[in-house]
Amino acid sequence: MQRATCKQIVFIIFLLIPVSQTLAQESTVYATVVATRGFIVGAKNPETGLFSQRPSDDTTWQHTGSKNTRAFGFAVHTPARGQLIYIAAGNGLHKTADGGKNWKITTGWEITEALWVSIDPKDPQTVYTATAYGIYNTSDGGATWKQMNTGLTSAFTSSVIVDHVNSNMIYCSTEGGVFGSKDGARSWTKLGLRVANVRVMAQNPRDNQMLAAGTENNGIYISRDGGNVWSKNEAGLDHATFYTIVFDPNHPEIMYAGGYVTGVYKSIDGGRSWKRNQEGLTNLNIHSIVVDPANSNRVYAGTMWGGIFRSDDGGATWRQAGLSGSQIWTISIQPF
Amino acid sequence: MIKFVNFCILFMGLFSQTLFAQTVSRADYLKGYEQRAAHVTSFYDTTRNANYYSAAAKYAHNVNVAQADSMVLVLLQKPSGDMFWMFPVIGAYLHGKDKMSPEVKAAMRQAWKTYAPYRGDTENHWCMYYASLFLATEQWPNLPGSEWYNGKSSDENREEAKAYLIHWIKTTTTIGQGEFDSPDYLPEYAVPMIFLAQFAQDAEMKERGAMMADYLLADFAAEHLAGQYIGGFSRIYQPAVYKPLLSPGSAFAYLYFNTGDPSQTGWILFPALSNYRLPEIIYDIATDRSQSYIHKERKRVRNVIRFGSEKNPPVYKYTYMTKDYGLGSLHGGILQPIQQHTWSVRFTSGKPYITIFGLHPYWSGTELGMFFPEEIKTMIADVVASKGTYNKEDKWTGSSPYERTFQHKNTLLVLYDITSGTTAEHIDGFFPKNLEQRVVDASGWIFCKAGDTYAGWYPLQESEWKEEEENWRLRSHQLQNGYVIEVRSQAEIGSFENFQTKLRSHLPKAQMQPNAVSVDYTTLDGEKMYFAFPEVRQLDGKPVDLTKYKLFEGPFLNAEIGSEKLTMTYKNKRRVLDFKKLTIEE
Numbered sequence: 001m002q003r004a005t006c007k008q009i010v011f012i013i014f015l016l017i018p019v020s021q022t023l024a025q026e027s028t029v030y031a032t033v034v035a036t037r038g039f040i041v042g043a044k045n046p047e048t049g050l051f052s053q054r055p056s057d058d059t060t061w062q063h064t065g066s067k068n069t070r071a072f073g074f075a076v077h078t079p080a081r082g083q084l085i086y087i088a089a090g091n092g093l094h095k096t097a098d099g100g101k102n103w104k105i106t107t108g109w110e111i112t113e114a115l116w117v118s119i120d121p122k123d124p125q126t127v128y129t130a131t132a133y134g135i136y137n138t139s140d141g142g143a144t145w146k147q148m149n150t151g152l153t154s155a156f157t158s159s160v161i162v163d164h165v166n167s168n169m170i171y172c173s174t175e176g177g178v179f180g181s182k183d184g185a186r187s188w189t190k191l192g193l194r195v196a197n198v199r200v201m202a203q204n205p206r207d208n209q210m211l212a213a214g215t216e217n218n219g220i221y222i223s224r225d226g227g228n229v230w231s232k233n234e235a236g237l238d239h240a241t242f243y244t245i246v247f248d249p250n251h252p253e254i255m256y257a258g259g260y261v262t263g264v265y266k267s268i269d270g271g272r273s274w275k276r277n278q279e280g281l282t283n284l285n286i287h288s289i290v291v292d293p294a295n296s297n298r299v300y301a302g303t304m305w306g307g308i309f310r311s312d313d314g315g316a317t318w319r320q321a322g323l324s325g326s327q328i329w330t331i332s333i334q335p336f
Numbered sequence: 337m338i339k340f341v342n343f344c345i346l347f348m349g350l351f352s353q354t355l356f357a358q359t360v361s362r363a364d365y366l367k368g369y370e371q372r373a374a375h376v377t378s379f380y381d382t383t384r385n386a387n388y389y390s391a392a393a394k395y396a397h398n399v400n401v402a403q404a405d406s407m408v409l410v411l412l413q414k415p416s417g418d419m420f421w422m423f424p425v426i427g428a429y430l431h432g433k434d435k436m437s438p439e440v441k442a443a444m445r446q447a448w449k450t451y452a453p454y455r456g457d458t459e460n461h462w463c464m465y466y467a468s469l470f471l472a473t474e475q476w477p478n479l480p481g482s483e484w485y486n487g488k489s490s491d492e493n494r495e496e497a498k499a500y501l502i503h504w505i506k507t508t509t510t511i512g513q514g515e516f517d518s519p520d521y522l523p524e525y526a527v528p529m530i531f532l533a534q535f536a537q538d539a540e541m542k543e544r545g546a547m548m549a550d551y552l553l554a555d556f557a558a559e560h561l562a563g564q565y566i567g568g569f570s571r572i573y574q575p576a577v578y579k580p581l582l583s584p585g586s587a588f589a590y591l592y593f594n595t596g597d598p599s600q601t602g603w604i605l606f607p608a609l610s611n612y613r614l615p616e617i618i619y620d621i622a623t624d625r626s627q628s629y630i631h632k633e634r635k636r637v638r639n640v641i642r643f644g645s646e647k648n649p650p651v652y653k654y655t656y657m658t659k660d661y662g663l664g665s666l667h668g669g670i671l672q673p674i675q676q677h678t679w680s681v682r683f684t685s686g687k688p689y690i691t692i693f694g695l696h697p698y699w700s701g702t703e704l705g706m707f708f709p710e711e712i713k714t715m716i717a718d719v720v721a722s723k724g725t726y727n728k729e730d731k732w733t734g735s736s737p738y739e740r741t742f743q744h745k746n747t748l749l750v751l752y753d754i755t756s757g758t759t760a761e762h763i764d765g766f767f768p769k770n771l772e773q774r775v776v777d778a779s780g781w782i783f784c785k786a787g788d789t790y791a792g793w794y795p796l797q798e799s800e801w802k803e804e805e806e807n808w809r810l811r812s813h814q815l816q817n818g819y820v821i822e823v824r825s826q827a828e829i830g831s832f833e834n835f836q837t838k839l840r841s842h843l844p845k846a847q848m849q850p851n852a853v854s855v856d857y858t859t860l861d862g863e864k865m866y867f868a869f870p871e872v873r874q875l876d877g878k879p880v881d882l883t884k885y886k887l888f889e890g891p892f893l894n895a896e897i898g899s900e901k902l903t904m905t906y907k908n909k910r911r912v913l914d915f916k917k918l919t920i921e922e
Contacts, residue, residue, distance in 0.1 A: 034710070040722040041456045044416040066452040066485075068418065072709075090709075091455040104487025109466070109500035112455070113641070113709045132641040132709040156642035156709075175642045199711075216712070241713060260713045285714060304714045327718075 026054045032071040033326040059322035064100035072329045073116035081336040088114035106142030116159045130157035151188030165208040173198035191227035202245045206252045214242030222271045236274035249293045258286025280318035290331040302328025376608035388424035395432025415451040422468035452485040459515040460524035467528030470497035509900040512635035519565040519583035523603035534610045557622035562684040563589040563596030567655040567664025571675040579689040593622040620906040621892040625659035631890035652882040654743040660789045660825035668740035676735035685787025687770040694765040696736035699727045742867040747859040751818040751869040765810035779840040788826035790835040796846040816848040
């Protein structure tokens, strides 16, 4: 380098510019608002449904789709860069295939109270939804849906995830515990967790055998063998009801969890111990958390009635980030 | 001689029918109906208040059409209200499409493209949503999904709406309505059906609408008394729970039964504008109280999505009707969240709004979680935002898992076995202040009188009185608890003094231990009732099997479970609604 000429230095800088632009490229944050305070079906309510923003938008969010829907879960098909999105809502599965310009409710009257939706990452025509009446799936992009409850002992399901290695392997959380399917939800088997009222499941993005489950009143359980054996991880947990558990996509040993009056818990040892962070959180009922894949220090938390909070220091401190007064069910950050 | 006897019997039969028949001829009824309908609609013809109801009336009667056009254009600029927007908008359109300006027509069409009403989360929401959507798709057929708020084509929307409505009708006529017998929510079902009856182009849906309007109004008629709905209800609001005429159902009683109060709801406008006419037999059933009768029904619990093994457990409903009062009850437990009214007696005599009832004012996230998918720990706050009394210890509506009833004619036993630590560790009784007498007797009975009707309430545990603005509250803090209710009229038992004297010698024997709550009681009519919480009921030593209840069972209405058929009977009249065949037999 010492012998490098000025021309060579300029050339190197020129080469690095596109790289740095790529690194600095902003993500897109999506969030669903189920309701705003005082929401009543049939009343003049503030906007609900799907919102999005760039992190640089700070507290400003843009709405897309139906403005008057109790929207619970949603799924963005990452390879399609925001063109293909499904929303799981009280009135069925909403779909856009053009980035939100046009939406269609793909389900009929039979499917209602849809709480979660997952797109098969290898086949975006295949989609699963968890509803109050069980699991439904489509294999034709939402043209037709089938109920897939064989083997489920409880139809009340709250989350469904597609294994990121083997997309025939599906997991769901139910009132009756955790269930797994090896055949794309055609049949279900109860997994080893002997706890009822499981509210949410998550899978380690680097290790598909590691699963986490958040429960109503029974804390957090973790399995490291695909759901056969589960251990309860209580170190540092002072709460029992958890609605969300997530892994840092860049450092999966880092996990976050939240639930009823919990604030945000963080684990840096793969869920073996937890520490509670709530500085700046003015609402401790946490229903969703997400870590920005482009910046692991940037974490968002969706609250029940307090809108969205954001941390830029890995969850140590928080500040309000918009949608104040809203009940946020799900948040996702996409790398585009 | 035999012929003469036969003639006499036939003559006496006809004579007796004449004696008890309604004095109103069909012609006179219809004349009165038109007057009442005109009374309802006249306000909307002239009012300048901008809403779809007044626009619909103006279009229907071809008066002030320009004013209606202006109203609608302004209203459509900011649509809101979901299904409560859909039905008056399509109602206004159907009454006005041949009179409104092209600009208004275009704005109407545009609204169904750009405003996305939510489908809601209750049976009444869905009924309004799909009936309105069905009619809208008939008005705007063959449009692609890009022309509708939900991205579905006219055909897709119409097929979905039709499929749901057929499903709802089949469910209702086989295992009963879930949001049943609600004095407040009757209009949310009756109006969509009356819309279909008047406006559906699909002949079968038109017939289904007319038949279901008959069905719902017949259901009301059998438990109607002087403008009031009688019995246990799935849903009712305060203050209608203690001021019975203050419910929208009362306006339907006005229009169709010539009782009630027309001012209770704007909902009544669309029925008053419609060409649907109540069948004569339903009016007869609603108004002839010359004979007391027992009326039983089976309904269903709304969809249980968790914390239960059965999606739609049965609801058993028992009502005793007389010309002076009606005593009715649901069998108890959580049958509907938030606004259940498990039992009451309502009077016709005395001052208005005489009703007596009791409850355990329970609430819980688990109860809400049985029926709604949101988080159970935060749902109470969600519900309280719109139903403010839900988590109040003094509330007057609601279900409780710790409450059960056993009714036989005009006697009712109510028991509670409340788990310690639950919400509201007490039970309450409602006694209106406008009772003429409320006497706490040394025997333990509380004697009440209003007009010619008397009620006795025997608390099975120590209770205390609290005076409130509208009523006296009888509160008891014992967790194992209950009471006996006896109701009689002067026609049945003579004087109030006689009622008291007789009851003093009819004292219940109760056992009040946790998991062992029971009562033995011999009624004023000498029938022995035994009731052990939760489900042991015996009458004169024989088990009472609620599972044998039919969908409807009584002198006027009868329907078997699963039959999709309702038979109405009144003297020599009969009307059979057969939803399988889609026929009406008379």
